[in-house]
Structure formats: structure tokens, C-alpha cells
Amino acid sequence: xxxxxxxxxxxxxxxxxxxxxxxxxxxxxxxxxxxxxxxxxxxxxxxxxxxxxxxxxxxxxxxxxxxxxxxxxxxxxxxxxxxxxxxxxxxxxxxxxxxxxxxxxxxxxxxxxxxxxxxxxxxxxxxxxxxxxxxxxxxxxxxxxxxxxxxxxxxxxxxxxxxxxxxxxxxxxxxxxxxxxxxxxxxxxxxxxxxxxxxxxxxxxxxx
Numbered sequence: 001x002x003x004x005x006x007x008x009x010x011x012x013x014x015x016x017x018x019x020x021x022x023x024x025x026x027x028x029x030x031x032x033x034x035x036x037x038x039x040x041x042x043x044x045x046x047x048x049x050x051x052x053x054x055x056x057x058x059x060x061x062x063x064x065x066x067x068x069x070x071x072x073x074x075x076x077x078x079x080x081x082x083x084x085x086x087x088x089x090x091x092x093x094x095x096x097x098x099x100x101x102x103x104x105x106x107x108x109x110x111x112x113x114x115x116x117x118x119x120x121x122x123x124x125x126x127x128x129x130x131x132x133x134x135x136x137x138x139x140x141x142x143x144x145x146x147x148x149x150x151x152x153x154x155x156x157x158x159x160x161x162x163x164x165x166x167x168x169x170x171x172x173x174x175x176x177x178x179x180x181x182x183x184x185x186x187x188x189x190x191x192x193x194x195x196x197x198x199x200x201x202x203x204x205x206x207x208x
Contacts, residue, residue, distance in 0.1 A: 007037040010176040010188050013167055021068060021164035028064040035186045037176065042130035048179045048189055049133035060180030061140050068164065069147040078154035080110045097149065112146065141172055 014035045022029040073079065087100040092113045099113040148165035160166055171178060176188040
């Protein structure tokens with residue numbers, strides 16, 4: 001979806017995310033959420049970040065998003081440790097998602113590889129308060145990339161339309177940043193044209 005998408009297109013995109021998530025976990029996700037778009041600059045963005053960080057009764061990412069991802073992986077029998085049998089020994093190649101570490105004690109550890117962005121790719125804003133907010137949001141949005149990839153791997157690369165994290169990432173791509181105020185209410189923040197957007201970084205190195 002282009003960055004100049006209309007408010008209606010963006011709310012429909014978030015509705016798609018919620019609808020798919022609801023089909024998988026109706027106890028976690030409501031059948032409908034009230035999503036609306038707001039616009040502003042970095043000061044307004046920082047205010048929305050503070051509002052959701054100050055919430056004590058509701059945390060969208062940890063209350064339901066992370067739970068959805070973890071429950072799905074567990075139900076499909078997927079885990080990082082289980083990938084060890086499929087990963088060759090030695091250094092990972094460009095584009096490999098996993099790194100295998102074999103200890104002297106015979107134990108094997110598997111880590112994500114290539115999904116952690118370098119410092120140069122992270123947002124840097126002139127004002128300290130805005131920079132802190134950008135870092136806060138960027139880290140959570142980056143976690144959604146992990147959830148999205150993990151979902152597809154757990155499904156053995158199944159139909160992507162059943163992955164609830166794909167339309168959520170498309171929201172970010174279109175320049176709409178969700179703030180969940182409660183279980184049924186979401187604000188989609190859009191930067192005004194004269195404000196700098198969060199970076200659109202390349203997450204995976206190119207396989208050669």
C-alpha cells in the first residue's frame with residue numbers, strides 16, 4: 001500500500017489484521033475494533049508513546065500480540081531449539097535466518113540471525129524525548145517482524161493470508177503506526193508531510 005493511502009484504506013488494513021487474529025484467537029482479539037487515524041509531528045508521536053507506556057491495565061503487544069505468536073508456535077510444535085537439526089555447522093550464509101552455536105559440553109543453541117538492525121539503521125531524532133519515543137516504538141515494531149517470520153515458519157511456509165502479522169507490517173510500511181488504547185480502540189498515527197518518518201530499513205541481507 002502506498003504511503004499516501006487514505007485514512008479509510010489504513011483503517012481497513014488494520015481491520016484485516018484484527019480479523020485474521022480474531023479467527024485464530026477469538027478469546028484475545030475482539031470481532032471488531034474502533035480504529036481511527038490521527039496526524040501530527042514528533043511531539044504528538046511522543047505523547048501517544050507516553051500514553052500507551054503509562055497504561056497499567058492494558059498492553060497490546062504483551063497482552064495479546066506476543067501471546068498470539070507464542071501460542072501459535074507452541075500449537076505447531078515450532079521452536080528455535082528444534083531448528084538445530086536443520087542448520088549446518090559453521091558460520092551462517094548471507095540471508096540465513098538462524099545461527100547454530102555448538103558448545104564444548106555438547107549442547108547446541110540456536111539464535112536468530114540477520115534480523116537485528118545495525119545502529120546506523122535505527123531512528124535518530126534531534127530532540128531527546130522524541131528520540132526515546134522513536135526507539136521505544138521501533139523496538140516493538142521490529143519484534144512484530146520476528147513474530148511474522150516465526151508464524152510462517154511454524155506453518156511450514158503456508159498461505160500468507162492466514163498470517164495476522166502481515167497486514168500489521170503493511171500498516172507500518174504505509175506510514176500508519178498503531179497505538180492500542182484498550183482492547184477495542186486503536187489510533188493509527190500518521191506523520192504530517194513535513195515531519196521525518198521512521199526509517200524503512202532492509203531487514204535481511206541479500207543471499208549470494
